[in-house]
Each structure stands twice: as structure tokens, then as C-alpha cells.
Amino acid sequence: MKLRKIAVPFSVTLAILIAPLMVRAYVLEPYYWKDGVSGLTYKWGSNLQTSGTVIRTAFENALSDWNGTPTPVWFSYSSRSSNTLNSYYVSDSSEYGVCNITYSGSEILHFTAMVNAGNINIGKSNVARSAAGHELGHGIGLDHSTAIAIMNSNRDRTRIYTPQQDDINGVNARY
Amino acid sequence: MKKMVLFAVTIGVIFVGGAVYFIKDEGNIHKQIGTAKVTRHIHTISHSDRPKYTNIKDLSKASDCIFIGIVEGVAGTRNLARNPNDPAQEDPNIYIEGVDYDVKVIEVLKGHANAHVLVTEQKQMRLDKDGPMVQDEHYIGLASGQTYIFFVKKSNLTGRYYSVGDPFFFVLENNQVVLKTKEKDLLEIYKPEEVKAFKARVKAAVEE
Numbered sequence: 137m138k139l140r141k142i143a144v145p146f147s148v149t150l151a152i153l154i155a156p157l158m159v160r161a162y163v164l165e166p167y168y169w170k171d172g173v174s175g176l177t178y179k180w181g182s183n184l185q186t187s188g189t190v191i192r193t194a195f196e197n198a199l200s201d202w203n204g205t206p207t208p209v210w211f212s213y214s215s216r217s218s219n220t221l222n223s224y225y226v227s228d229s230s231e232y233g234v235c236n237i238t239y240s241g242s243e244i245l246h247f248t249a250m251v252n253a254g255n256i257n258i259g260k261s262n263v264a265r266s267a268a269g270h271e272l273g274h275g276i277g278l279d280h281s282t283a284i285a286i287m288n289s290n291r292d293r294t295r296i297y298t299p300q301q302d303d304i305n306g307v308n309a310r311y
Numbered sequence: 312m313k314k315m316v317l318f319a320v321t322i323g324v325i326f327v328g329g330a331v332y333f334i335k336d337e338g339n340i341h342k343q344i345g346t347a348k349v350t351r352h353i354h355t356i357s358h359s360d361r362p363k364y365t366n367i368k369d370l371s372k373a374s375d376c377i378f379i380g381i382v383e384g385v386a387g388t389r390n391l392a393r394n395p396n397d398p399a400q401e402d403p404n405i406y407i408e409g410v411d412y413d414v415k416v417i418e419v420l421k422g423h424a425n426a427h428v429l430v431t432e433q434k435q436m437r438l439d440k441d442g443p444m445v446q447d448e449h450y451i452g453l454a455s456g457q458t459y460i461f462f463v464k465k466s467n468l469t470g471r472y473y474s475v476g477d478p479f480f481f482v483l484e485n486n487q488v489v490l491k492t493k494e495k496d497l498l499e500i501y502k503p504e505e506v507k508a509f510k511a512r513v514k515a516a517v518e519e
Contacts, residue, residue: 181439182439183402223395224392224407225392225393226392227398227466228409228431228466228468228471230362230473230475230476231360232360233359234360234436235357235359236355236436236442236445238354240354241352248439254393256464289476290363290365
């Protein structure tokens with residue numbers, strides 16, 4: 137009886153403390169890379185043939201960011217890759233980037249990820265890198281998240297510009 | 312003797328008939344394999360990274376202009392993707408279609424807007440010359456004759472108004488302000504609200 141009196145409040149307290157840690161916000165797309173993400177390749181699109189531009193540098197940083205995560209993700213360059221990284225210039229839009237994913241059934245076949253060089257905020261510190269990291273996240277099969285994550289559309293792009301724990305959890309849950 | 316002959320003929324008929332059946336059946340299998348079509352459905356989906364505002368205060372602050380207006384029709388469509396080196400020219404490889412709507416402005420809640428303006432909504436895109444045309448994941452479309460509250464930015468390049476992010480516009484119907492979006496979580500946040508109360512909240516956010 138005495139044990140029960142202690143055990144019940146203890147269990148409830150423990151559950152309250154642990155519950156937030158178990159909450160996941162990442163959202164996985166229904167499609168993914170069937171052969172995993174450790175051998176992903178990319179090539180540069182028509183507007184990113186020259187190195188040193190803001191958007192290309194942002195993608196290079198974002199690729200390093202993803203490659204540095206404790207996940208199986210590894211991107212490497214191949215001129216023959218079917219995945220394309222590019223930039224576009226749309227000034228009549230608040231869009232930071234876009235990723236078109238081509239899939240068959242549940243298998244991703246290839247993707248095109250682009251960052252909008254015409255966005256009025258794109259030149260602010262880390263914003264382009266944040267957008268590039270977000271689009272690469274779509275390319276590996278992550279959907280938008282509501283957590284503190286690079287996949288959250290409501291993030292502060294000057295502060296959240298690398299994959300966060302929620303993003304890492306999402307990738308590791310899938311692959 | 313007669314019985315034996317009858318038995319032999321019966322066995323022979325069964326044997327030959329069976330052999331013919333199996334040969335024919337195998338032929339059908341081969342035929343089926345030879346003509347089988349392996350159908351592979353390929354789809355392309357678009358995801359974008361746009362600002363998202365989870366309260367009226369942030370949404371109002373981020374907007375250059377907030378106005379109530381009636382959509383009078385489609386003014387035209389155009390390629391929003393420009394050549395980065397010369398924005399007056401289209402990008403030769405990328406097509407991002409924007410729809411321009413003629414909007415008659417009734418009331419301005421923030422910023423400045425003329426009596427008639429053009430509001431642009433992104434509709435669909437083809438990210439490389441040989442790629443498929445893919446619908447924008449946020450595209451809904453505006454209805455002619457419908458009254459909306461728009462949360463927009465103004466383009467320095469074209470003078471047109473475009474989405475501040477999500478939410479972009481609310482419909483005014485039956486004295487209610489109703490959000491139009493494909494983002495389910497925003498529909499939970501911005502519930503239908505009486506027009507007067509919604510406008511008061513926007514004005515308070517603008518004046519803050």
C-alpha cells in the first residue's frame with residue numbers, strides 16, 4: 137500500500153518529464169531513397185556553373201552541413217548525377233527555395249533543389265545557406281516540420297541554418 | 312480384345328489431350344510474358360521554403376501592405392523566373408508561372424495601394440527545359456467577384472503585389488474572414504472570425 141502511494145506519483149512525474157523528450161515533429165515523405173542516402177550525388181545547374189556566387193557557396197556549405205551530421209547522409213559531386221542544384225531569380229515572391237522531387241511508388245528517383253537569388257532577404261547572413269539546407273532536406277525525403285528544425289518554414293533563417301536534432305532524428309528514423 | 316482396344320484408345324485420347332492442353336497452356340504463359348507491360352508511374356512533386364506566420368501580429372508586421380479588395384479577373388500569366396544578370400529577360404531554362412489578378416482595392420489596412428492593383432500568385436513551374444510542369448504546392452487561385460483580405464509585399468521591379476508567405480489571403484464571406492491555405496496547421500490557428508473583430512486585430516498589430 138505504501139509502495140503504491142509512492143509509485144503512482146513517481147510514475148506520473150516521470151512520464152511528464154520524459155514525454156517532451158519523446159515528442160517528434162519531423163515529418164517523413166512517403167517516398168525515400170531505396171538504396172539509402174550514403175551515396176547521393178549532385179551536379180550544378182545552369183545558373184550555378186560558376187563557383188564563388190552567393191547561392192553556390194550556400195549550397196556548398198549546406199552540403200557540408202548535411203555531410204557532417206550523425207546520419208548516413210553523404211553527398212558528393214558527379215557531373216553525371218541526376219540530382220541538380222541550381223538557383224533562380226524571382227523577385228515577385230517571398231519564396232526562399234524550391235525542391236521538385238521525382239518519385240515512383242515510394243522510391244525517389246531524382247530531385248532538383250534551387251534557391252531564390254531574387255528574394256529580398258537572401259543576402260542576409262546565413263539565409264541562403266538555411267534555404268539550401270532546407271531544400272536538400274526535401275531531397276532526402278523530409279517534409280516540413282513544426283519543431284526547431286531546418287525543415288520548419290517558420291524558422292529564423294539567420295539563426296537556424298544547419299540541420300537540427302529534429303532533422304537528424306527524421307533522417308535516422310528513415311534510413 | 313475389343314475391351315483392350317477401347318481401353319488403349321481411351322488412354323491414348325487422355326494422354327494426347329493432356330499433352331495438347333499443357334503445350335497450349337505453356338504457349339499462353341509465354342505469350343503472356345512476352346506481351347506483359349510493366350507500368351511504372353512517375354510523379355514529380357514540389358516543395359518550397361516560404362515564410363510562415365503563426366499569428367496576426369507577425370503576419371501584419373511582415374506585410375508591406377494589407378488591403379481588402381475584390382478580384383475582377385485574371386490580367387494575365389507570365390514567367391516569374393528572370394535572368395539573374397538581366398531581370399528584364401526571362402530565365403531561358405526555368406519557367407515559374409505567375410498569375411496576375413486585377414484587384415479593385417476597397418480598404419487599405421496597412422501601407423499604400425492604388426484603387427486598382429495587380430496581385431500575383433505563383434501557380435506552376437518547370438525547373439528545367441525537359442522537366443515536367445509541376446503545380447506549386449501552395450497554389451489555390453483567386454475567384455473573380457470574390458472579396459479578399461490580402462497580406463502582401465510590393466515588388467520594386469514590377470510594382471505588383473505578391474504573397475508575404477503563408478497566410479497570403481483570407482476570403483470575406485457572410486461577414487466572416489476565412490483563411491484560404493493548404494497548410495492544415497494554419498487552418499487550426501486562424502479560425503473563421505467576424506470581419507470587424509479581425510480588422511481590429513490587424514489594425515492593433517499594425518499600430519503596435
